[in-house]
Amino acid sequence: EAQVTQNPRYLITVTGKKLTVTCSQNMNHEYMSWYRQDPGLGLRQIYYSMNVEVTDKGDVPEGYKVSRKEKRNFPLILESPSPNQTSLYFCASSWWQAGSPLHFGNGTRLTVT
Amino acid sequence: DAKTTQPNSMESNEEEPVHLPCNHSTISGTDYIHWYRQLPSQGPEYVIHGLTSNVNNRMASLAIAEDRKSSTLILHRATLRDAAVYYCILRDSSGAGSYQLTFGKGTKLSVIP
Numbered sequence: 035e036a037q038v039t040q041n042p043r044y045l046i047t048v049t050g051k052k053l054t055v056t057c058s059q060n061m062n063h064e065y066m067s068w069y070r071q072d073p074g075l076g077l078r079q080i081y082y083s084m085n086v087e088v089t090d091k092g093d094v095p096e097g098y099k100v101s102r103k104e105k106r107n108f109p110l111i112l113e114s115p116s117p118n119q120t121s122l123y124f125c126a127s128s129w130w131q132a133g134s135p136l137h138f139g140n141g142t143r144l145t146v147t
Numbered sequence: 148d149a150k151t152t153q154p155n156s157m158e159s160n161e162e163e164p165v166h167l168p169c170n171h172s173t174i175s176g177t178d179y180i181h182w183y184r185q186l187p188s189q190g191p192e193y194v195i196h197g198l199t200s201n202v203n204n205r206m207a208s209l210a211i212a213e214d215r216k217s218s219t220l221i222l223h224r225a226t227l228r229d230a231a232v233y234y235c236i237l238r239d240s241s242g243a244g245s246y247q248l249t250f251g252k253g254t255k256l257s258v259i260p
Contacts, residue, residue, distance in 0.1 A: 038190075065246060067246070067248070069250070074252070075252070076234075076250055076251050076252035076253060077191070077234070077250035077251075078250070079247065079248055079249070079250075082246045082247065082248075084246055090246070090247070092247060092248075093247075093249070124190050124191070126190075126191075131240065132177070132178075132179045132238040132239055132240035133179050133196060133198070133238075133240065135181070135193035135196065136181070136183070136191070136193060136248075137193070138183075138190035138191045138192065139190055140189065140190050141189075141190050
């Protein structure tokens with residue numbers, strides 16, 4: 035089954051403790067991206083990747099890092115999480131063409147205390 | 148800046164058609180119009196997309212204005228399962244714009260039994 039898998043689904047951590055949220059897709063998509071969703075603010079793009087070893091900032095990249103060493107994986111790294119990064123995070127992938135639909139994961143709910 | 152404008156919320160009666168509008172007055176000739184919806188507690192899912200012509204699929208229809216500055220997502224018979232937040236986004240096919248995507252807050256559709 036074609037899918038985007040995020041792990042973990044829920045994560046509670048403390049300020050400053052490094053964490054990684056994983057994202058993996060099995061569709062051989064070139065494009066992958068991360069979003070955060072907060073009440074009243076909709077979905078905001080954090081980072082995106084056009085292909086292996088090619089990444090760029092979205093609208094809200096501060097406090098986040100990403101890497102794209104393999105085509106199927108696009109982890110989101112929070113080196114020193116802060117409470118304002120408490121949010122619902124989604125990973126998505128697609129072919130590079132603009133007419134290609136985005137496939138989203140089921141989300142990771144992160145709480146930073 | 149958001150490239151699309153949608154009403155915050157809409158209501159529909161069950162089994163009646165629903166027309167969800169989206170304004171994109173600054174659309175370029177290379178922008179695809181995509182629609183996604185997000186059911187409660189789930190990741191967004193693809194609904195439909197188009198470039199210039201109206202499009203139909205098993206989920207919905209997309210009507211694109213002749214000047215392409217607006218579009219309408221049509222659900223032919225709303226069901227309770229269609230209650231969701233609907234997002235209209237533009238995806239540029241001319242290059243890097245394919246990758247930096249702005250979702251905004253979408254339209255929250257309520258379906259009344």
